[in-house]
Amino acid sequence: MTSATDVKGEFIAALSSAAGDNSFVKLTLGKFRGEGSTRKAVVTLVLIKDKPHLKLVTSYSRKDETKTFAIDQGVQFIADLIGTDYMSATLFTNVRDVRLDYSRKGVPHLSAGKPTMPSAAPQAHDRQKAYLVPADRPYLKALEVADRDGRIKPTMQGKYRQICRFIEIAADLISECAFEKSAPITVVDIGSGKGYLTFAFYDYVTTTLQRPCRMTGIELRSDLVTLCNNLARDLKFDGLKFVAEAAAQTDAPADIVIALHACDTATDDAMAFGINSGARLILSAPCCQHEIAPQIKDTGEGLKGLIKYPLLKQRQADLVTDAARALLLEASGYKVRLIEFVSTEHTSKNILIAAVTSATVDRSAALQQFRALQNTIGFSTHHLASQLKDAE
Ligand SMILES: C[S@@+](CC[C@H](N)C(=O)[O-])C[C@H]1O[C@@H](n2cnc3c(N)ncnc32)[C@H](O)[C@@H]1O
Secondary structure (H helix, E strand, O other), X not given: OOOHHHHHHHHHHHHHHHHHOOOEEEXXXXXXXXXXXXXXXXXXXXXXXXXXXXXXXXXXXXXXXXXXXXXXXXXXXXXXXXXXXXXXXXXXXXXXXXXXXXXXXXXXEEEEEOOOXXXXXXXXXXXXXXXXXXXXXXXXXXXXXEOOOOOEOHHHHHHHHHHXXXXXXXXXXXXHHOOOOOOOEEXXXXXXXXXXXXXXXXXXXHHHOOOOEEEEEEEOOHHHHHHHHHHHHHOOOOOEEEEEOXXXXXXXXXXXXXXXXXXXOHXXXXXXXXXXXXXXXXXEXXXXXXXXXXXXXXXXXXXXXXXXXXXXXXXXXXXXXXXXXXXXXXXXOEEEEEEEOOOOOOOOOOEEEEEXXXXXXXXXXXXXXXXXXXXXXXXXXXXXXXXXXXXX
């Protein structure tokens, strides 16, 4: 017959191996029988200084308490709570769910079943992203990306993946920039919308990197600005504010400028603002583009076959718009990378232009390439060029 210690040991072994083999999703502890007021607890994985840790959040009626442990210490801490303070524990992994329940007489019973949270358990590559943006962050609940239990809503999986991917890319670039540790990092998000990426970015810098941050979301729609300012206040995100104004009007300080799917030439306004205010990092995913397509008329004979079909002409114009932006950023002293941001399954607007200041980039070569592109494609005005002294 299996003893109570063996049953619990089997559950703890399952927890330990899931935490070490990339299959762990979360652990919940319930049926509180310990001393003091009733509570429940949820354990998730987080990255601290690039190392996985277990984060235990204990929820009391009026407050939450968070403790973070290295994996082995966390497993030991949880093992001590099970069967003493909590009489039920459920381990969610991406291969199975395992449940340990104690009867009234204290007899443990172990059961296992199919995984009920497989999507929240990303595999190898995605896993890194989930560490950077844990699904149970309060802003994800408030913005209705996650439900009350910190699970990503089925309809918001695409948005969550976009947020994770964005933070993953931003994390690498922020570390490349090696910002001074003593001063707050200043960030401006142009066209911040409902603030999904703004809150995620601010949370990443302040909570994960533990760096002071002053961030401003710039958004035309005052209803969204009010919503986001209320949420920033409720979450005590004291360095984050939102302002109702147009991209071209902003003068907030900016070490970093981000602009995700800011409409049409608002992307150019964001880039111009970043360049002209000396931002070290500019991260932008362009949205709809209407400026270049109507200008493409006098292209050479060789390209006529490409632009005679309206759909292809628009696609060509989109690529030209972004190539011109990348070249103008290089001409302004930035090293530029174009990255596929999210899968084309979710949106065709999936190019992210990442620009980091560089002393070695060949600025005049980039400007010449911009001029050659203008001549070959046959466009005369570009909204970003018109805002840069050297490119006019
Ligand atoms: C497609 S939404 C993207 C929102 C957010 N960046 C995201 O990715 O979730 C674009 C937002 O940009 C705002 N916007 C468009 N043009 C703008 C401008 N010139 N200045 C400031 N905001 C602008 C729109 O009101 C809209 O909320």
